Amino acid sequence: MASADFTSLTFRDVTRHFGRRRALHHVTFTCEAGEIVAVLGANGAGKSTLLSIAATLLTPSAGSVLYGAQSARDGGIALRGRIGVLGHDLYLYPELTAAENLAFFARLYGMANVEAVVSASLTRAALLECAGEPVSSFSRGMRQRLALERALLHSPRLLLLDEPFTGLDDTASGVLRERLLESKRSGAIVVVTTHDLESIEALVDTAFVLTAGRAEPLRAGPGSLRQRYRSHVVS
Amino acid sequence: MSFLRTVAVVMRKDLVVETRSMEVVYTSALFAVLCVLVFAFGFVQDGRADSAAAAAILWIAIAFAGTLALARVFDRERQNETLRAMLLAPVPRPALYVGKLAGVLTLLLVVEALVVPLVALWFQAALFRHAALMAGLILAGSTGYAAVGTLFAAMLARSRSRASLLPLLLYPITIPVIIAGVRGTAALLQPDADLPVARAWLMMLVSFDAVFITLSLWLFEPTMTE
Incomplete structure (x- = not known):
């Protein structure tokens, strides 16, 4: 431990x-x-x-x-x-794509192999096909799924x-x-x-x-x- | 994650966000250019203006454009509470401050790259005669201004009256930076540039930067967690 x-x-x-x-x-x-x-x-x-x-x-x-x-x-x-937090506000940058949002936080959390981690998270969130689209174009449900994966990115x-x-x-x-x-x-x-x-x-x-x-x-x-x-x- | 790597990650993110929207650069640059243009109509007579006026107007444009940029950069972090998300990350919180400062400073320098030639052109001011010293004054002045501004903008990000409080707090504290910038620039713009005086003001600005950045690094974490 x-x-x-x-x-x-x-x-x-x-x-x-x-x-x-x-x-x-x-x-x-x-x-x-x-x-x-x-x-x-x-x-x-x-x-x-x-x-x-x-x-x-x-x-x-x-x-x-x-x-x-x-x-x-x-x-x-x-x-x-x-610690992982999913707030009422979703802690996502609307100007960045789904993949860029996850990659930013993966880097902040010092994770190795950022691309693989991001890809796995996007797959879990069923957002792999939208990986390159800006979060501002997502529905509330898509944002929520992405935000949850962001919170779980580092297995808190x-x-x-x-x-x-x-x-x-x-x-x-x-x-x-x-x-x-x-x-x-x-x-x-x-x-x-x-x-x-x-x-x-x-x-x-x-x-x-x-x-x-x-x-x-x-x-x-x-x-x-x-x-x-x-x-x-x-x- | 190391301090410098965190700084680079945060700064890169801010610049990517800005290149997608160009919101901060466009609004700050437009405001600064209009500010210089209006003053040019008032102060330029027969194609000439007092060199001290050109120095003062340059720094007023930098200060106002900087406030606009600071407010918008932290508005973005507030809208989706992403500042909180960054504060939760296992990185030294002062590194987040430096990353934001580096991002703001870069945007401010882009705006200045547009405004300085315009002041030189419209006021017939010899801003490029001692280009290295002038660049030093602008870089040091902008760093001091952005250092204090980044701390206050982050502190006020969740305050309802942030739009009015930011200039109220920022301008009185950064007055020494603005004055040093104006005096240093004016010394360079005289017909016979007073280089020793300009260097003295530059050293003063560097000292302000050291004090402001040290205090901000010290204050950032406690102010962000209360």
């Missing part, structure tokens, strides 16, 4: 303020390798802030985040190389996905679910925020609900994920 690698993600009493506004309040949870965790909650509940902190783009105002036994500071640059240990099912049709959603299961089987920790609970129903191992920055585990029980979420919110 590389020194920056890890098999768990732990939020320990994490609080984050933006000025006087409190985005996260004493959030504590642990996810293990091979687990898909859903973070549910209304808009503005703190889901994107939580993902940004997990991605090392934000530091907590209080509390700590551990990747295995190390903090983001301890893990440094190498730790970032084990921790995969953070912010609303990944937005704008996808049934086929594309199915492909995304399959890719998430592949990541889970390969030992990744997958943390996903979504309002599309039906799409992740069959994938999720653990779910918790963020309400005004506070995290509570979603109670197990009968009914679908949405029914349990609704009864949790009502109570």
